[in-house]
Amino acid sequence: MFSTFAIVITLLLLMFFAYRGYSVLILAPIMATLAVLLSGDFLSTIPAYTDVFMGALSGFLLKFFFLYSC
Secondary structure, eight states: OHHHHHHHHHHHHHHHHHHTTOOHHHHHHHHHHHHHHHHTOHHHHHHIIIIIIHHHHHHHHHHHHHHHHO
16 A cells, blocks of 8 residues: 555656656656655565666667667
């Protein structure tokens, strides 16, 4: 129940700061991190970042680095 409340709070904060003129590209990852920290499930999400996300991100950067570096 608290994790749902954390998601709603961070969504409202995202909408508030976006309305005030802050960039959503910067706010979205910050608010997503805040939602994970507030929900209390932080320790169960660490393997998802280290196993899946980092491997996929490194493969993507190796393939498309020169495309975005110019």
